[in-house]
Amino acid sequence: MSKPTDLTGLTAVEMADKLAAGEITSVELTQAHLDRIERINPALNAYLAVDAEGALATAREIDRRRAAGETLHRLAGVPVAVKDIACTKGLTTTAGSKMLEDFVPPYDATIVTRLREAGMPILGKTNMDEFAMGSSTEHSAFGPTRNPWDLDRIPGGSGGGSSAVVAAYLAPLAIGSDTGGSIRQPAAVTGTVGAKPTYGGVSRYGIIALASSLDQIGPCARTVADAALLHEVLGGHDPMDSTSIDAPVPPVVAAATGTRDLTGLRVGVVKEIGGEGFQPGVLARFEEALEQLRELGAEIVEVSCPHFSYAMAAYYLILPSEASSNLARYDAMRYGRRVVPEGSPSAEQVMAASRDAGFGDEVKRRIILGTYALSSGYYDAYYGQAQKVRTLIARDFAAAFEQADVLVSPTAPTTAFKIGDKLDDPMAMYLNDIATIPANLAGVPGMSIPAGVAEEDGLPVGFQILAPAMEDQRMYAVGAALEARIAEAQGGLVLDNASEIPGTHDEVTA
Template sequence: MTTTPAELVRLTAAQMAAKLRAGEITAVELTQAHLDRIAAVDGTINAFLHVSAEEALETAAEVDKIRAAGGTGAQALHPLAGVPIAVKDLIVTKGQPTTAGSKMLQGWMSPYDATVVEKIRAAKLPILGKTNLDEFAMGSSTEHSAYGPTRNPWDTGRIPGGSGGGSAAAVAAFEAPLALGTDTGGSIRQPGAVTGTVGTKPTYGSVSRYGAIAMASSLDQIGPVARTVEDAALLHELIGGHDPKDSTSLPEEVPAFSEHARNHQLTGLRIGIIKQLQGEGYQAGVLARFQEALEALRSAGAEIVEVDCPSFDYALGAYYLIMPSEASSNLARYDGVRYGTRVLPEEGPLTIERVMGATRAAGFGEEVKRRIILGTYALSAGYYDAYYGSAQKIRTLIQRDFEAAFEQADVLISPTAPTVAFPLGAKLDDPLAMYLNDIATIPANLAGVPGISVPGGLSYDENEQGLPVGIQFLAPAREDARVYHAAGALEKLLQTDAEPLWAQIPELAETAGAASSSVVEGAN
């Protein structure tokens, strides 16, 4: 039976890989189906800043040629070979522009690949292009991109989360089956929650950060975005592992995460409810889906306990001192001299200081400027101990709270985000309200532990419109397999009539052309 292009893009990555290996479809057919989908709907979604059709089809054709020849070459292909993927535009990719969603890097072409991109290319996954994000990953809604906001496929008047809303929206809109994101305070998991997709933040150091444009180096982590827990696990297996080019990389082998994702046995698993990550500030519909998830897990044999993590109450404040401080240091390199955009002052002498001032004024957006100023202030001589130093002490207390919690539970659980996707523009004028979206995801980054967001159903709080809710699992450092086990089991429990949540995404009206022309032109 022939699979139509519309049906192809709605398969899971694992199903696509199985059909490719069985010879039921070709990699070129699969890649072209996704490119056609991007052309049809991305004018509305704006998930992609750059589409690399020629390179993607070349890679797909190479996979088909190897499979057609058979023998050891076909046997040596990676299980995901031929399955297309999108890459967040914070991860450098040779031959494609990398902008970080900023005018500061408009049209910039990296001379090298990030380690994760090297692994993707070696495994022969066609790279469809680069996805939109909040500028330099600073935001929770993908409204702070210099190239326009990305829209949520569930409701195009709402945000897709951030900073990696482009990757999550591309996967949710069936423009790509897999994507790469980065998670500094929840930028993979929170978009996953509000788009009904799966997003994983690996243990800090278990996936190489080499080639990820740094915002906060002690917090940033590359991770997978997918529609199912198994797909996320398969991608994690590919991109994980030690990298000598990354000084923070852990020297450990990558476990078979996908096997754990398929293990739905919950008897004896201790799941800890985090006392501080529920209740006030969480929408009623989010809490309702959370309670339903807990009951489903309990009924399947899991032991549910409550854990107290008192330092989590201070996590948001600590994060918004540590992250801007590191960002202000990392972004100092964008000076209009070495690379990227250069803007000359309109009047006065042509000095480095004046070029730097004019370049940063024109190249950085308002949110980036806000965080640079905040971070510079926190690091200044008179305030370092009071602000940055105190925040690092809170970070240590949070790590200790996690250690105590994991003595009582194998994994921890909470809602991923306190609300469903909010309307575009609703919080742009209130930075503090925007920052609160990360309240449940930030502790994992401060402690370096792994986390995953899995769809937990729909909330009907606002005008009876069903919008996705995310459920988050956290595990001890280096125990990423546990989050895949728990998330895979919950995913299976919550599927009704064998229909996953992402299959319920509303149909999108087709539009003419993609929304990436300005970036593509800047690269030429």
């Protein structure tokens, strides 16, 4: 996964600048990515659908408008990939499931509309765990995505496709969704940047729902500045989404391109995230990053969030409960795949056969768990109690942010594990999100940036930054400053050093 020498190796900011200066055209840029996708995606399985015709049509139109002297969005002409959880008019949207294998939406999700309005060619749809349930993209009905750093390892999940296309230079930018860490954890294990905005900061209209009180759309990129530009495109109020915040997008671009001096900033280290169960190389990179923050002028303080230890248990009651409700619509009568058993089956038999064929094992597991938690006699004991814990976690965040301006932790407890290693152990798989889940329960924004590689295996490590709700710019400011400091210390961004990693496959590094 060494940095390409052609146009695909540029950052989104560099691409935008060259397009604005007339040094390149969007058609050239888009075609370069399509050529690389054709060559490398078969090894990664990161794209489920590629829309070459649509992407090039958008690119040609942007080139025409730019030549005519029109004022365009800064990212106009810069290609983007979209996680296959967002509805795209006329382009298959599967959510990684056989249940929606042939679904072609008649409308665009709001975020897709905003990408089109900005003039960004959409390269295609990225692979994901089925209905966003997973931490490895192994639960996709269309096969696992592979990590560009080592094709035998997972790229994270549920949005492993989006992180992989960015890491492998198959797109400069991608869209992800984050329900319990599905943007940040894949970013950590692929050496990329992933940001989960404040809940309600980006519209969920047209997004295939998993857990409606937890889901949030956000950007995947190779740099913090690139992520900020995409965040600005995606964000803002949407009357089609009742949870959308009616407020301006926080000044994330200004924060990501502003001062690198963090003097006076209080950085809170969450005592409950780290230690036992965390890989030594992950903790080593985290401690180094803390020291680099000190060098930038930040004050490091320890904060305690005592109820974070209950976050995973609460999450895995709330998420399955909401998922069982959201996925009840796939009944083969109104939505989803239909399988008709032989003979004269009843509606219930058709429904059962269709769900059995359409849903994978992990989806079935969570539907059963959620339906049980919501059932009569158990609602108060399980779902109700989990919601009370959620309130306590939100209070922990509020108290911690009185002591610190941002909170930090490792993004994931380990580097990317090998494909198949945890597939038969759901609890081990769930533990990958132990550091990211609290932010979703409280609705606060979070970001993962690359912090280097672990000594044990030479694989990327992520550093997580959390900010108070609607203060997304804080994590961008800290992330950009730390990113620059790490790059200075390492002699380049983490991705630029990937070619030195043993086990990286030649077909990806070409």
